[in-house]
Amino acid sequence: MVPSNVPPPLSVTVHAARVTHGSEILFDGLDITLAAGRWTCLLGPSGVGKSTLLRLILGLETPERRAGGGDTVTCSDESPLTGRAAFMAQTDLLLPWLTALANVDLGRRLRGTGDGAMGEARALLERVGLAANAGDQPATLSGGMRQRVALARTLMEDRPVVLMDEPFSALDAITRIKLQNLAAELLRDRTVLLVTHDPLEALRLGHRIHVMAGRPALVDEALEPAGPPPRDVDDPMLLEMQGDLLRRLAEATS
Numbered sequence: 001m002v003p004s005n006v007p008p009p010l011s012v013t014v015h016a017a018r019v020t021h022g023s024e025i026l027f028d029g030l031d032i033t034l035a036a037g038r039w040t041c042l043l044g045p046s047g048v049g050k051s052t053l054l055r056l057i058l059g060l061e062t063p064e065r066r067a068g069g070g071d072t073v074t075c076s077d078e079s080p081l082t083g084r085a086a087f088m089a090q091t092d093l094l095l096p097w098l099t100a101l102a103n104v105d106l107g108r109r110l111r112g113t114g115d116g117a118m119g120e121a122r123a124l125l126e127r128v129g130l131a132a133n134a135g136d137q138p139a140t141l142s143g144g145m146r147q148r149v150a151l152a153r154t155l156m157e158d159r160p161v162v163l164m165d166e167p168f169s170a171l172d173a174i175t176r177i178k179l180q181n182l183a184a185e186l187l188r189d190r191t192v193l194l195v196t197h198d199p200l201e202a203l204r205l206g207h208r209i210h211v212m213a214g215r216p217a218l219v220d221e222a223l224e225p226a227g228p229p230p231r232d233v234d235d236p237m238l239l240e241m242q243g244d245l246l247r248r249l250a251e252a253t254s
Contacts, residue, residue: 009037009191010084010160011076017056018064018216019049026052027063028216034161036076039184039192039229041206042219043199043245045253049217050195051090054163057193058087086157088164092150094138101125101134104152124152127182129175143170151179161191168201177233180204184230199245203238205229209245213252220248 017030026049034040042050055061056073059082063072075081094103102109105121125134128148138146147170154162167183168176184205196202202209206229208222223245225231231238 009189011036012057012081012161012191012193013074013076014053014057015072015074017053017072019052019056019061020064025216027056027218030216030218032210032219034191034193035208036191037189038207039187039194039205040222041194041196041202041209042212043196043202043209043249044212044217045249046197048212048214048252050212051165053212054087054165054193054195057081057163058085081161084159085161085163086154086159088150088154088162088167090165090169092138092146094146094149094153096138099135099137100130100141100149103138103149104156106153107157121152121156124155125149127186128152128179144172144175147171148175148179151183155183155186159190161193162187163193165195166197167194169197176201181230199242199249200233200238203241203245204231204233211245211248211252223248 012034014030014032017027018025019027030053032053042053044050052061056063059073073081095106098106101118101121104124105118122131122134125131128151130145130148130152133141133145138149141149147167151167154164154167168179171179180201194202194205203225206225208224210219210222212219223241225241226237
């Protein structure tokens with residue numbers, strides 16, 4: 001189990017974001033709210049700016065100052081998000097000289113906190129199906145195994161806000177479903193933003209699902225599946241909503 005000293009859920013709001021790269025305007029007036037304790041899923045064409053939005057929320061991308069002043073990214077408790085978000089990038093970013101176990105435990109070791117937490121790191125490796133690979137270095141692991149280590153490391157951070165950029169993309173279909181279920185369980189009541197290219201994945205996990213499109217990019221009105229995640233892959237409601245979501249994506253790329 002992930003340690004659980006997390007304060008009450010908080011929402012995160014991006015308001016009127018404007019980001020330019022050179023002469024290209026990526027965002028201009030982009031608004032999105034990550035609901036407290038809920039999964040928000042974001043889909044859209046490649047290159048539209050989904051990863052840039054993650055970086056913006058994390059403070060790794062600097063927006064232009066808004067005309068009316070005020071911060072572009074705010075939290076419901078009016079405190080900065082700094083230090084309260086975990087991030088899982090598209091690439092696993094494992095340190096090649098560390099074992100799988102040491103990679104999972106890296107954040108705690110760097111902060112010098114949580115003495116005795118190595119057992120929690122081992123437990124998370126077991127939950128992602130890699131207990132037997134705790135002593136292996138990343139070079140000996142497959143791409144899917146490395147992604148599972150990166151997921152365990154993200155869960156180990158135990159933060160109230162979790163930003164994930166295609167975290168299950170390297171996994172086979174069955175492992176993907178199992179890891180989606182695990183993430184939904186261990187991140188229950190956390191505020192999660194999941195970027196994915198998989199409509200069914202978004203429908204299984206998301207409380208709110210947005211499509212990002214355009215240049216400058218905007219997000220559409222949220223699609224809100226009924227019932228708590230993770231939803232069954234053969235749920236007729238999901239299959240019907242998948243058609244609607246695919247139509248939205250097709251319009252976004254036209």
